[in-house]
Amino acid sequence: MHLRYRAAYGFLAPYLLIFAVFWIWPIISSFIMSFQNTRVNPWVFNPGATWGRLFIDPAFYNALKNTMIILVIQVPVMITLATIMAVLLNSPLLKAKGLFRFAFFAPVVVGEVAYAAVFRLMFNLDFGIINKLLLSIGIPAVSWFSETPAAMSLLIIAVTWRWAGYNAIIILSGLQSIPEDVYEAATLDRVSKVKQFIHITLPLLKPIIVFCVVLSIIGSMQLFIEPMLITNRGGPGGGTETLGLFLYRQGFASSNFGYASSIAYTMAVLAILISLLNMWIGREAK
Amino acid sequence: MKSQSRSTLIRSLSLHAVLIPLALIWLFPLWMMIVFATMPDSGIFNPQIVLLPSTHFIENVANLQADTDFIHALMISFGVALTYTILSVLLTSMAGWALARYNFVGKSLVVAVILGTITLPYFVVVIPQFIMVAREFKLANTWIALIVPPLFNSLGVLFMRQAFSMMPADLFDAARVEGVSEWQIFLRIALPLARPTMAALAIILFLASWNNYLWPLLISSKPSVMTAPVALGSLVGLAKVSWGGIMAGAVLLTAPIIVIFILLQRHFIAGISAGAVK
Numbered sequence: 001m002h003l004r005y006r007a008a009y010g011f012l013a014p015y016l017l018i019f020a021v022f023w024i025w026p027i028i029s030s031f032i033m034s035f036q037n038t039r040v041n042p043w044v045f046n047p048g049a050t051w052g053r054l055f056i057d058p059a060f061y062n063a064l065k066n067t068m069i070i071l072v073i074q075v076p077v078m079i080t081l082a083t084i085m086a087v088l089l090n091s092p093l094l095k096a097k098g099l100f101r102f103a104f105f106a107p108v109v110v111g112e113v114a115y116a117a118v119f120r121l122m123f124n125l126d127f128g129i130i131n132k133l134l135l136s137i138g139i140p141a142v143s144w145f146s147e148t149p150a151a152m153s154l155l156i157i158a159v160t161w162r163w164a165g166y167n168a169i170i171i172l173s174g175l176q177s178i179p180e181d182v183y184e185a186a187t188l189d190r191v192s193k194v195k196q197f198i199h200i201t202l203p204l205l206k207p208i209i210v211f212c213v214v215l216s217i218i219g220s221m222q223l224f225i226e227p228m229l230i231t232n233r234g235g236p237g238g239g240t241e242t243l244g245l246f247l248y249r250q251g252f253a254s255s256n257f258g259y260a261s262s263i264a265y266t267m268a269v270l271a272i273l274i275s276l277l278n279m280w281i282g283r284e285a286k
Numbered sequence: 287m288k289s290q291s292r293s294t295l296i297r298s299l300s301l302h303a304v305l306i307p308l309a310l311i312w313l314f315p316l317w318m319m320i321v322f323a324t325m326p327d328s329g330i331f332n333p334q335i336v337l338l339p340s341t342h343f344i345e346n347v348a349n350l351q352a353d354t355d356f357i358h359a360l361m362i363s364f365g366v367a368l369t370y371t372i373l374s375v376l377l378t379s380m381a382g383w384a385l386a387r388y389n390f391v392g393k394s395l396v397v398a399v400i401l402g403t404i405t406l407p408y409f410v411v412v413i414p415q416f417i418m419v420a421r422e423f424k425l426a427n428t429w430i431a432l433i434v435p436p437l438f439n440s441l442g443v444l445f446m447r448q449a450f451s452m453m454p455a456d457l458f459d460a461a462r463v464e465g466v467s468e469w470q471i472f473l474r475i476a477l478p479l480a481r482p483t484m485a486a487l488a489i490i491l492f493l494a495s496w497n498n499y500l501w502p503l504l505i506s507s508k509p510s511v512m513t514a515p516v517a518l519g520s521l522v523g524l525a526k527v528s529w530g531g532i533m534a535g536a537v538l539l540t541a542p543i544i545v546i547f548i549l550l551q552r553h554f555i556a557g558i559s560a561g562a563v564k
Contacts, residue, residue: 004388004468005388005390005391007384007388007468007469008384008388008390009384009390010469011380011381011383011384011388011472012380012381012384012385012396014377014380014381015377015378015380015381015438015443016381016396018377018434018435018437018438019400019438021418022411022415022418022434022435022437022438023403023411023438024399025414025418026410026411026412026413026414026415026418027406027410027411029414029417029418030410030411030413030414033413033414085308088301088304088305089305091301093294093297093298093301094298094301094302094305095302098551099309100305100309101551101555102547102548102551103309103310103312103313104308104309104312105547105554105555106312106313106316106544106547107312107315107316108558109493109540109543109544109547109554110316110497110540110543110544111496111497111499111515111539111540111543112497112499112515113497113499113515113516113518113519113522113536113539114319114515114518114535114536114537114539114540115315115536116519116522117518117522117532117533117536118315118316118318118319118322118533118536119315120522121318121322121330121529121533122315122318124331126331126333127330127331127332127333129318129335129336129337132333132334132335133335136335161312161315164312165312166558169555169558170558173555214405218405218407221407222407222408222409224500225499225500229519229522229523232523233523244409247409248500251413252416252504257413257417260409260413261410261413263409264407264409264410264412264413265410267407267409267410268406268407268410271405271406271407272405275405
């Protein structure tokens with residue numbers, strides 16, 4: 001028995017070593033740094049330079065506001081769309097299922113840089129295919145990159161395009177795990193498909209949808225590559241700067257590690273609060 | 287009976303009438319990536335609507351090569367992603383095996399801490415990771431820096447633990463009675479049985495490494511170790527740059543992944559949904 005203990009630690013050791021060095025220590029380290037002024041040598045304890053500054057920094061509130069706007073609009077839109085996709089993909093009447101699944105899921109495997117570049121070209125003011133198509137049906141061209149609401153919409157469209165299929169696949173796997181006989185009684189009683197969906201399917205899907213919502217919120221909260229590459233470093237004039245991009249600018253463009261750590265911990269606290277809130281909502285019905 | 291089949295037909299038609307346009311919208315950016323990648327710059331920045339590919343792909347690749355050594359960057363990306371995937375599957379399998387099949391002091395603590403990191407924003411760890419790797423270990427612009435810090439993967443461990451804990455215990459106990467060592471049991475019996483799970487995990491990890499942007503952006507600035515997403519990202523936003531070239535690069539970056547995805551769709555989807563369905 002004793003030997004088997006030792007074997008278990010042996011199997012775990014390499015993984016735990018990397019975990020400890022590259023995750024556990026950084027989690028502690030950035031917490032400490034978030035109270036330090038890292039712009040002087042040596043670093044000194046000075047929460048006024050980090051947390052104190054954070055709460056009065058208009059750039060922080062701007063990034064927080066932008067991130068929240070994106071979250072509040074993008075996540076519900078995407079999850080609704082993903083649920084519709086999943087329900088339609090689950091229909092026994094559907095032909096060429098694999099093709100549709102490919103269409104919706106392919107964006108997930110495309111790298112952020114590649115899709116960001118394509119979206120930048122597609123939404124170009126004068127030569128972008130989107131504005132050309134809008135013009136051809138009589139809608140005036142939109143300046144996607146120089147007006148904040150349009151630029152925000154562009155980010156929301158881009159992120160929704162990339163991740164809706166991913167959530168649809170997860171919701172689809174949840175749909176497929178609902179046994180057929182759940183619906184049999186309802187079908188015998190001639191309950192309409194729509195009512196069956198609202199009263200049987202949705203409640204059964206609730207845990208998996210909550211899971212998708214939590215993952216999406218945490219993902220969207222860290223949005224960084226899209227505002228960096230699509231809307232050109234949070235343009236126009238910080239109009240699409242997110243918390244992730246603000247942190248990147250502070251931490252890595254200006255090497256202000258202490259301040260960036262306080263931004264990172266703000267994100268962590270928000271993530272924890274949002275997860276707890278969602279867990280609470282998810283549990284209530286049971 | 288007749289009206290039944292008729293209503294089925296109508297339902298089927300309306301289902302396809304919704305899904306086909308939706309699928310076309312979803313494929314449109316990928317299609318435009320190909321179209322842009324085959325057009326000369328003069329064609330991209332032109333008021334006409336062009337929806338069909340042209341013939342300038344090779345020229346665009348040459349333009350891209352003039353802007354940055356993209357072929358080299360692709361090879362770096364491939365080498366890093368492959369090494370990372372092999373090491374990560376091995377490490378997460380070993381750890382998943384220990385957590386699935388042994389009872390030891392501290393086990394529930396380890397599981398709880400790993401679970402706790404799932405919802406932790408990556409930005410919390412990336413700043414100290416950068417300071418440690420670049421400033422303290424002086425490992426910026428090395429393969430070690432690109433590969434080792436991302437090796438910690440919480441979902442991978444949980445995924446492997448799940449696969450190992452579903453195997454029948456008798457199998458391993460029988461081997462123990464025969465005097466087979468714990469390592470031999472892991473390598474010869476458990477790992478081969480976990481092959482489908484490892485395949486699904488490997489695909490997800492390879493994809494994540496291949497597309498990884500933030501960490502390589504921070505840690506590799508020299509052309510000799512620059513990965514393809516970083517090389518391509520450095521061109522986006524430059525004033526004088528070939529957009530046809532950037533699009534050709536996007537295609538080169540995306541095409542191998544799409545091919546792997548088509549060939550191994552089942553494993554991909556298994557990997558994605560496993561995280562969700564417990």
